[in-house]
Amino acid sequence: APELTRDKVLNIWRQYLPQVMPGYSINMSVHRGLKGCYIAPDIPADCAQRASRYLTKGKVAPQDILGHYSFKPQGGLAGIVVAEDRMFLPTGKLGMSYLEIVYADVSRAEVKKEEAHKIRTEVSLVTYSNELTLYYKNGRVNTFTTNAQYNAAVIAKALNLIVG
8 A cells, every 4th residue: 555644645635624514404504604624734723632632532633633624613522633644533413422544444435325315495406425334454344324414425535545
């Protein structure tokens, strides 16, 4: 596998992290005003400190966080944190539990299935999935549901570029 560098990982997340918020609800217009998607070096110090302490439990130092995305005001607790060697992804409807994904352990990622959901307030259909399957290099396969606020298909694309 190609060696990961900070610049390679940062460039991939710089492209994909701002795309992980699906626009499937009328309420998203409200969330858009509250969300914060930050990419290094433009991550506010207080946001990086909170992400390091509460989301990564100190496994990633504030200065080593390459990207942070939260739909809550001021980078609230439910958010995505990406670093050079791993990412932390909220799972479940409330985003209270986190999955730590170490890039070196993953061989590929894919969405379990795509579904079309009709928006009640609009006539259009939006396709998205929040079920992500990770294939690990040791043969393990793990399918889980990401927090509904984040589009797993975009996360899978980024992970495949990082581990590919």
